[in-house]
Amino acid sequence: MIPVIIAVLGLFLGLFLQNRDGFPTEKATKWTNFYLLNIVLPALALLYIPQIKAEWSLLIPISAAWFTFITSWIIFGILGKLLHWDRGLTGCLIIVAGLANTSFLGFPIVEGLYGKEGMPIALLMDQGGSFLLVSSLSIIVGSLYSHKSGKLSRIPLKIISFPPFGFLMGTLVMSILEIPTPEMLMPLLKLIGRTMAPMALFAIGLKFSLDFDSLKSRYFWMGMGYRLILAPILVWLIYRNFLPQDSLTFKVTVLESAMAPMITGSIVAISFDLRPKLATLLAGLGIPIAGLSLLVWYYLLG
Secondary structure, rough: OOOHHHHHHHHHHHHHHOOOOOOOOOHHHHHHHHOOOOOHHHHHHHHHHHHOOOOOOHHHHHHHHHHHHHHHHHHHHHHHHHOOOHHHHHHHHHHHHHOOOOOOOOHHHHHHHHHHHHHHHHHHHHHHHHHHHHHHHHHHHHHHHHOOOOOOOHHHHHHHHHHHHHHHHHHHHHOOOOOOOOHHHHHHHHHHHHHHHHHHHHHHHHHHHOOOOHHHHHHHHHHHHHHHHHHHHHHHHOOOOOOOOOOOOHHHHHHHHHOOOOOHHHHHHOEEEEEEEEHHHHHHHHHHHHHHHHHHHHHHHH
């Protein structure tokens, strides 16, 4: 409970400081995002990814996170072309609506509703799903949708040179070769990892602004509708063919797919300048709105 309180305090600190006279909001946002993407994400990759062992039995819950992200890419990519959206809007919705908050929000909810037995499934979906996605496909989407015409040749270098992606590739090799992270680094990596939620919410607070027009935005509700309703419906419809509907694995997989937009995903969208205000709203308002929709999903799942 204490980490959640600290993280929420980070959000309020950001909200408090964003309009203070003399406070360098833009510079603080830039450096906070730099810290999260270039230090925290690589540290978490080194902490978690080498521990994942490739087993077929693990693929079902992990694949749900990949399925919902790729579906988000397909849906919003098509809508963007049909409705002539700008690339920033399309990229923002793909990334932020495509990634679920499976750890900061997901872990305490899964543990509270299903006990310790549900946590290994939630950890798999987060580390093998959401975390791998935010360090790989979200970077690819950000690079593709933020580029200007005539600069396509720069995209591969942009992706490869992005520190989280490079660390992800290295840690995946470690996982495949079963090379553990050096034990002496673990305390430092865990310490850095604990700063993820408060610093991410601090960054959201620095950029967050709410007005009536924002709540009327169809793009906001399209993103929320996909993340909280359509994504878990698709997972429920498809994955019931592979898992018993009364099994804990099935229930946690669907519930984790119904979580609010991932805060780190919004940071990635902001770092690529993909509709920063929309990305902030989706992540910031997603958590309280998801509190209601998750209750509905919990009772529907039985």
